[in-house]
Amino acid sequence: MAKITLLDGGMGQExxxxxxxxxxxxWATRVMIDHPGLVREIHEDYFNAGAxxxxxxxxxxxxDRLERVDLDHLFxxxxxxxxxxxxxxxGQRKNVRIAGSIGPLKASYRPDLAEPVEVAAPKYAEVxxxxxxxxxxxxxxxxxxxxxxxxxxKGAQASGRPVxxxxxxxxxxxxxxRSGEPVSGLAAVLARYPVAAVLANCSVPEAMAAALGAxxxxxxxxxxxxxxxxxxxxxxxxxxxxxxxxxxxxxxTPEKYAEFAMLWVxxxxxxxxxxxxxxxxxxxxxxxxLKALGHELV
Numbered sequence: 290m291a292k293i294t295l296l297d298g299g300m301g302q303e304x305x306x307x308x309x310x311x312x313x314x315x316w317a318t319r320v321m322i323d324h325p326g327l328v329r330e331i332h333e334d335y336f337n338a339g340a341x342x343x344x345x346x347x348x349x350x351x352x353d354r355l356e357r358v359d360l361d362h363l364f365x366x367x368x369x370x371x372x373x374x375x376x377x378x379x380g381q382r383k384n385v386r387i388a389g390s391i392g393p394l395k396a397s398y399r400p401d402l403a404e405p406v407e408v409a410a411p412k413y414a415e416v417x418x419x420x421x422x423x424x425x426x427x428x429x430x431x432x433x434x435x436x437x438x439x440x441x442x443k444g445a446q447a448s449g450r451p452v453x454x455x456x457x458x459x460x461x462x463x464x465x466x467r468s469g470e471p472v473s474g475l476a477a478v479l480a481r482y483p484v485a486a487v488l489a490n491c492s493v494p495e496a497m498a499a500a501l502g503a504x505x506x507x508x509x510x511x512x513x514x515x516x517x518x519x520x521x522x523x524x525x526x527x528x529x530x531x532x533x534x535x536x537x538x539x540x541x542t543p544e545k546y547a548e549f550a551m552l553w554v555x556x557x558x559x560x561x562x563x564x565x566x567x568x569x570x571x572x573x574x575x576x577x578x579l580k581a582l583g584h585e586l587v
Contacts, residue, residue, distance in 0.1 A: 290583035295512050296342045296388075296562020298572050299308070303477070304305035304331065304346075315358060316377065316380070318349050318367060321374075322360075329372060332378030334569040339576025341385050341586050343378060344428055346371040347420065348392035351412070359518035365419060372423045384587070386452070388428040389420030391445060393437055398457060400468035401433035406443065409436075413444025414585060421448030431457045433493045434468035438475060440484040440556070451485035453560075455514075456500075458492045463499030467492075472503035481505060491564045494549035501556050512560025513553050517541040517567050535541040541566065550575050 301317035304327060313319045321328055332343045347368050356359040375387050394409055395402045405411065418429055427448045429441040438456060445452040458470065459465045464472055475487065487509050488498035494515040504511040549559045563571050579586060 290585065291554065291559055293577055293579055293584045293585045294342060294512070294560045295340050295572065295579065295586050296560065297340040297385075298514075298563035298567040298569060299345055299516070299565040300328070300344065300346050301567055302565050304328065307331070315354065315360075316349055317346055318354070321346055321367065321370065322363075325370070326374070326477075329374040329377045331569075332375055334491070335572055336378060336382060336385060338536075339568040339580075339586060340572050342388050342562070343375045343385065344390045345375045345424065346390070347416070348390045348430060350416070351392075351394050353395050357391035362416055368416070368419045372420070373387070376423070386424070386425040388426050389424035389448065389450070391416050391420070391427060391429050392431055393433065393441075393442060397431050398433055398467055400466070402436060403437045404440070406436055406440045408417065409437040409440035410444040412585045413441045413446035415444075417445045417448035421450050424448075424450060426451040426453055426485065428453045428455065430455045432466075433457050434466055435474045435478065439481065442478050442484055445506045446482060451498060452483065453486040453488060454484045455488035455490045458489050458496050458500045460493045460496050463489065463492065463501075464503050465474050465494035472500055473506065475504075476507055477552045479509070484509065486512070486560060488560060489513045489515075494546065497549065497553060498556065501553055501558055504555055509561050512558040512562075514560075514562040514564045515546075515549065515567070516565040517563075519544070541571075546571045547575045547578045551578060551582075554579070 304317050304320040306319050308324050328346045350367045427445045427450050432438040456468050487504045497513040
């Protein structure tokens with residue numbers, strides 16, 4: 290049996306559900322400002338469910354997003370607040386780790402907004418330098434094109450920590466990124482910058498097997514953590530959207546999600562977890578399933 294790293298599930302949707310607030314373009318960041326301590330509680334719930342990694346609530350903390358709402362003066366403070374809440378949740382727990390999340394600049398699922406690598410990489414590096422001293426690895430999430438993947442892989446080196454690179458793939462053809470470029474094209478990125486693991490995230494579970502086939506061929510530890518949305522709507526691809534534009538799947542029960550994840554493990558994936566709309570109940574069921582089959586959670 291395998292040693293499996295069990296990531297946590299989604300943070301932003303959990304924050305919104307528990308806070309009861311109306312979603313804003315600042316999403317999880319806004320909720321963290323208005324409800325201190327809620328991030329820690331969600332991290333704790335994921336740890337209690339069996340997750341071995343807490344992903345910091347720093348995905349969307351970028352200057353471009355904060356400047357729109359005159360909160361850029363909180364850029365560093367928000368990163369540090371998210372780090373504190375992750376460490377508070379970890380507490381005295383042994384054999385668990387903290388991953389510093391870096392999401393895409395400007396917006397998710399928007400390869401058309403990607404800046405040139407030489408422009409974007411220093412922005413990612415600024416975040417990586419803040420996170421690096423306080424995390425075990427950097428998790429670069431939801432990169433939708435090869436240039437986005439290259440920029441964040443380059444910038445994340447500034448952390449001094451292992452870099453895990455995760456891409457978002459086409460919901461209908463997981464062999465392609467959302468940009469339409471092949472997942473296999475990541476080989477060129479890996480040739481330039483050291484990456485410790487490659488993953489696919491925030492796409493429908495049905496697309497992940499094809500994505501993992503391409504990731505496995507890259508020769509690194511690999512895995513997946515899917516979302517529970519029906520699809521990424523056209524309205525969400527407009528400027529400054531809110532998650533009101535996305536619809537969660539009523540059929541994605543913990544049992545059904547675990548079936549998908551076990552398929553990925555059967556393909557050789559050693560890192561699994563959940564993304565948006567995949568919550569603590571999903572992770573708890575997945576942890577139970579993995580352990581029942583003799584896998585070791587690390």
